[in-house]
Amino acid sequence: MKSMNFIGLFLLLITALLTSSIWTVPVNAHSGDVFEAYTSTPPTIDGVIDEDGREWAAASKVTFTMPEGDTTIYVMNDRRFLYIAAKVSDNSLDEVVNVGLDILTIDFDVRHDGEQFNVGEDTISIGARNRVGDGFVGPGLDILDDQQVDVDGMVGRIGNYNHFEILHPIDSGDANDIAAVYGSTIGARFIFFDESGSDKRTISVYPEGVSAQDADQSNWVDIVIVAPPDDGSGSSGSLGGSGLPVTEIGIVVVAVGWAAYIGWMIRKRRS
Structure with missing residues (x-):
């Protein structure tokens, strides 16, 4: 039970971090040119x-x-x-x-x-x-x-x-x-x-x-400063050069985690 509570808290933390990254707007300190x-x-x-x-x-x-x-x-x-x-x-x-x-x-x-x-x-x-x-x-x-x-x-x-x-x-x-x-x-x-x-x-x-x-x-x-097209370091916002942005991967992982956690809670209440 304690382990599942820990997982719930962990999911809440990751969700908060992802939400802040999605709504953070990059600062454009200049003219926009x-x-x-x-x-x-x-x-x-x-x-x-x-x-x-x-x-x-x-x-x-x-x-x-x-x-x-x-x-x-x-x-x-x-x-x-x-x-x-x-x-x-x-x-x-x-x-x-x-x-x-x-x-x-x-x-x-x-x-x-x-x-x-x-x-x-x-x-x-x-x-x-x-x-x-x-x-x-x-x-x-x-x-x-x-x-x-x-x-x-x-x-x-x-x-x-x-x-x-x-x-x-x-x-x-x-x-x-x-x-x-x-x-x-x-x-x-x-x-x-x-x-x-x-x-x-x-x-x-x-x-x-x-x-x-x-x-x-x-x-x-x-x-x-543009990253090389073949750069696999993730500097352009991709993970391992897969083309899927890190933020989107995080959203998928967290969504799956929440689904599993909610499913476990429902099964526990029914039992």
Whole structure:
């Protein structure tokens, strides 16, 4: 009898846990604009966005307008790296060192809290003449250079477009970098520095309406780190790669358990 009472209490506990997991809504700390794509074939980081071929075909992308024309951002990840590219309409590639470089900067909301771009947040960049940057927000809220550079990238010019390509490890082990796992979400904003622009220096930001100077992260985009399709670790919400979500398995097990327990109670009362 005591063992059956214990089973009843156990079923109540599991039911409560499952109910809370079903009704828990994931926090979306940002604008709702989401980049989410996995690639099994990493792109060649050479300053040439081969969108008509195979390199960036799998990427999640968005096109918007900047002062000199259209710009397309591409985002995807594989097992190790986050890949970001941008094709920017521009009348030139400005590359005068110590005077003006065209630069793409990506700031990350590492904690995904949608609050402030604050101490410890990660920032990376790629500029003309293939100047890469790997930094973080320091104690004085200024950008400091990371001693461990975990960024690679190249810039090229094709026709009337500047091509920016950059990669960053999903988890480099560096305390000043993003540290993501499959299924996790990271906030981001993309800042474009154009040293000539429409005959003047311009700064453009995506998502639109976000300022490069504003520390508020609530309207930044979301980047979801996608698990490999063949990953059997359960990181994508599946158990053993069976395709049946863990929550659904739990519901079935608990339902069977309750049925058996109630059946036992009915039989005991009749006896």
